[in-house]
Amino acid sequence: MWGYIYIYKKKKKHFVVPLLVVFQSVVRLWSSAAEGTVAPPADCSITAEQPVLSSQYIISNVLGEKTLECVQRKRLRDTLTDRERERVWELCSKRLTRMPVQYVIEEWDFRDLTLKMKPPVFIPRPETEELVSLVLEDLRSIQEESHTTDLRCLEVGCGSGAISLSLLHGIPQVCTQVFALDQSQTAVCLTMENANRLGLQDRLDVHHLDVIKDADAILSKCDPADFLVSNPPYLLSQDMETLQTEILRLDHSALDGGLNGLSVIRPILALSSKLLTQRGRVYLEVAPCHPPIIQQLIEETRPGLLYLETRCDLTNRSSSSVNVTCPLFC
Numbered sequence: 001m002w003g004y005i006y007i008y009k010k011k012k013k014h015f016v017v018p019l020l021v022v023f024q025s026v027v028r029l030w031s032s033a034a035e036g037t038v039a040p041p042a043d044c045s046i047t048a049e050q051p052v053l054s055s056q057y058i059i060s061n062v063l064g065e066k067t068l069e070c071v072q073r074k075r076l077r078d079t080l081t082d083r084e085r086e087r088v089w090e091l092c093s094k095r096l097t098r099m100p101v102q103y104v105i106e107e108w109d110f111r112d113l114t115l116k117m118k119p120p121v122f123i124p125r126p127e128t129e130e131l132v133s134l135v136l137e138d139l140r141s142i143q144e145e146s147h148t149t150d151l152r153c154l155e156v157g158c159g160s161g162a163i164s165l166s167l168l169h170g171i172p173q174v175c176t177q178v179f180a181l182d183q184s185q186t187a188v189c190l191t192m193e194n195a196n197r198l199g200l201q202d203r204l205d206v207h208h209l210d211v212i213k214d215a216d217a218i219l220s221k222c223d224p225a226d227f228l229v230s231n232p233p234y235l236l237s238q239d240m241e242t243l244q245t246e247i248l249r250l251d252h253s254a255l256d257g258g259l260n261g262l263s264v265i266r267p268i269l270a271l272s273s274k275l276l277t278q279r280g281r282v283y284l285e286v287a288p289c290h291p292p293i294i295q296q297l298i299e300e301t302r303p304g305l306l307y308l309e310t311r312c313d314l315t316n317r318s319s320s321s322v323n324v325t326c327p328l329f330c
Ligand SMILES: C[S@@+](CC[C@H](N)C(=O)[O-])C[C@H]1O[C@@H](n2cnc3c(N)ncnc32)[C@H](O)[C@@H]1O
Pocket: 122, 123, 124, 125, 128, 156, 157, 158, 159, 160, 161, 162, 163, 181, 182, 183, 184, 187, 209, 210, 211, 212, 213, 231, 232, 233, 251, 253, 254, 255, 264
């Protein structure tokens, strides 16, 4: 890894490294490592994917910007300071251990929010941005129809806080309150940290609770709720083995939904039938195989709930939201 810099150093003597050279070096190193022509550093057992994108994020981050396009043209021809150069290589080394780039740069954008990221908390995905848009659309129309801003939302499995904080950001009315819970203490702390950074902490209640084990505690803290939203772990256990190395660095309990992917979805539905208000709705991000199973589950075991619809995400995988309501209930 240091070979490129070393060669350059000898040639230039002063060890000034223009940004583009560093950038190209990182990309070249990655590509060579991916082809197996260059051995990765000793502590990197495997090579990283997407070298160009990762290098761009890392270098932009070191220069205090989100993307390389944001870095001024002039700055791209400048030399890096020693500190910047060291930092680039420090972050690249982490990435070469197959740490996801979001953990390496310690932040990620979700909709219009920049969230702090911390291993092993789940890194929010673009599909979930679509789920949030859908929920916000419905929240706004219910507010308009019922002439109320006093709505209560519950998120199960908040991770970094991406969904809850986007809802609070999108619905600025002071009466809208969000309760968020997660079985992971690290996730709970990260959600609170992100809420504080974004100034959204006043309308957010975060709890360290498990939807499988702590149903009574959840009911006592969060009942009633008008909206329940969740991007639960929904992968089938058998599919965990096929995941990319980077994804396996995430908390497995954020991904693995058990034998049929429903181990967290089932208790969410049970909880929904108890705490949703009459106008209440449930929004779930699920696996492509889940919608018909969930529909059947609701019809057979949750008479208070009514399955409404499934929407596909933009990639056209049928993995988006199952939208459930309980108009007969509460
Ligand atoms: C797929 S991640 C989603 C995180 C975040 N909502 C997002 O979309 O970025 C699932 C989250 O559910 C949490 N979780 C898993 N099982 C849970 C349970 N039984 N009770 C509460 N939270 C759970 C995990 O810790 C993880 O943070």
